[in-house]
Amino acid sequence: MYIDGKWVPGSTNETRDVINPATGEVIATVAEGSTADAVAAIEAARRAFEEDGWIDSKARDRAALLYRLADLLEENAEEFAQLDTLNNGKPLRESRYDVSDAVNQFRYFAGLATKPHGQTYDVPDQIQAMVVREPVGVVSQIIPWNYPLVMATQKIAPAIAAGCTVVIKPAEQTPLSLIKLFELIDRVGFPPGVVNLVLGAGETVGAEMARNPLVDMVAFTGGTETGIAIMKAAADTVKKVGLELGGKSPNIVFADADFETAVDYALYAIFANQGEVCSAGSRLILEESLYDRFVPELVARAKQIVVGPGTDESTEMGPLISEEHMNRVLSYIEVGKKEGATLLTGGRRMTENGLDKGFFIEPTIFTDTTPEMKIVQEEIFGPVLVIQTFRTEEEAIRLANGTKYGLAGAVFTSDVAKAHRVIRKLRAGITWINTYHPTFNEAPWGGYKQSGIGRELGTYGLDEYLEVKQINVNLEVAPTGWFQKRS
Ligand code: NAD
Secondary structure, three states: OEEOOEEOOOOOOOEEEEEOOOOOOEEEEEEOOOHHHHHHHHHHHHHHHOOOOHHHOOHHHHHHHHHHHHHHHHHOHHHHHHHHHHHHOOOHHHHHHHHHHHHHHHHHHHHHHOOOOOEEEEOOOOEEEEEEEEEOOEEEEEOOOOOHHHHHHHHHHHHHHHOOEEEEEOOOOOOHHHHHHHHHHHHHOOOOOOEEEOOOOHHHHHHHHHHOOOOOEEEEEOOHHHHHHHHHHHHOOOOEEEEEOOOOOEEEEOOOOOHHHHHHHHHHHHHHHHHOOOOOOOEEEEEHHHHHHHHHHHHHHHHOOOEOOOOOOOOOEOOOOOHHHHHHHHHHHHHHHHHOOEEEEOOOEEOOOOOOOOOEEOOEEEEOOOOOOHHHHOOOOOOEEEEEEEOOHHHHHHHHOOOOEEOEEEEEOOOHHHHHHHHHHOOOOEEEEOOOOOOOOOOOEOOEEOOEEOOEOHHHHHHOOEEEEEEEEEOOOOOOOOOOOOO
């Protein structure tokens, strides 16, 4: 772990094995942090923020540190990509994309740090009213395993740009690329305590990060149940919370869509990153009149997906993160069959061709679903697509909005007006027309409903790490006379 500018082993001698999900092999052993380690990191971050003066650091200096970090990450990009693939399982082409995204995040927020962000107001009474933005303070950042590097950098970069200090914890399964990033953070030369890394279990280390009174804000990405627990823990000291949670996102395809494009993106929406994507298009909402043409093509294409270790350049879909998660996804597949949905393809663990030690599941598609089914309502977080059909635009919208989630959604159609009508009705924070998945560091990321609170990335993402202070300056310094002076 990296606490107060130093590498430390942790207060207990406990360790945790890190697994390669493509082979089941132990690839590293890391320190297992405790509550005491979380407290030490939080205290260091608190001291660095106020006593040691990070609060007064200059935006220009913070930007320089972030630019330097971006350069170092870029120089070592391939090593980071290999690490994320080894540890998470995702195909190399995806890890390479993630690393370039992470580099870009540091540069984007470095640039934003020095841009103007205040307001002045024309008010009566000879007062100059204005607003300045100030860092929120000490921020706990807790991240999941599906994008180990990029989930971390999209939290660290805006927090540092804003002038906050940070305690970050990776998911138990995927600490490696973040540990490596801290080697670069150490080289860049942040003052001690400004950026701290703790490892360990969510229920102990994570819970302390969410409840500790010295923390001003908790920024969390992960499951909705965990998000609820974090919000409750943070409530006792009225911390600010940023929550990026789960999804069950609709991908609506109308009969007038460009056929090849819609099929291609329906696959990409759910099977990219093994379906372990919060914004995955896990529900295909298909116009009934297109069904007989669309579904056979979709199934044929799903069967062609090359599944294998992420380290093979030819692999298109990798293993799931762990045996436990694989079994969870397989149990959802059993639930789907019991609920009466029809399994069109997939549904099995893959063990042939040397995959038997890893946690691979076939690309899976269910049809004949009803809106109440668990496989339609709950986030499976794996390569499992459910198909729902509709006859009218209104029905498509009702189905699309018919879960507790509201993270993302897409519409495929060649009717521009219809596309916009439908998108405006979607209760979701991230939407697409005739595409799925592209998102950019320049634009805000986050969900409606139980998919989250707040936004990451873009100027909105920086705002989350900034307080708003109103300042009123008297331009005529004289007594108000509100209460009479009686001698
Ligand atoms: P998770 O909620 O199980 O764990 C996420 C993190 O929370 C881990 O670091 C874990 O150690 C920690 N944690 C667990 N219990 C905790 C507690 N009680 N207090 C504090 N911290 C705790 O999620 P996961 O399985 O790692 O990731 C999958 C989930 O993440 C999915 O639901 C997915 O949709 C979501 N996700 C959302 C986004 C988004 O941007 N909205 C992005 C990626 C993943």
